[in-house]
Amino acid sequence: MTSRRDPWALFRLWVALTIGLFAARSLSLTTAFLLPGTIPGWIFLSMVLIALALAATALLFPGRVVAWRNGEPGFWAEITEDWRQWWQRRSRR
Numbered sequence: 001m002t003s004r005r006d007p008w009a010l011f012r013l014w015v016a017l018t019i020g021l022f023a024a025r026s027l028s029l030t031t032a033f034l035l036p037g038t039i040p041g042w043i044f045l046s047m048v049l050i051a052l053a054l055a056a057t058a059l060l061f062p063g064r065v066v067a068w069r070n071g072e073p074g075f076w077a078e079i080t081e082d083w084r085q086w087w088q089r090r091s092r093r
Contacts, residue, residue, distance in 0.1 A: 005063050007061060010054050011054040011055050014050060017047070021044070022044065
């Protein structure tokens, strides 16, 4: 069986890097540990735009979606079966 790749992996990694960089910037501005130089706003803007592009790519090309098969009852049938079993258990009491 072939392993499918996670289309959201790059997005999660990029968002984590963006949040980490933002935290480092806010830490350097609010504490006495002033890091040399400040991080300009255009870097954050470009990182957010790249994150949006990665999210759009993951939404448009979902490599993990399994197509519906003819033999499967579907989500609604599973819910109704659970409901039917619940009523049967309740009526036996």
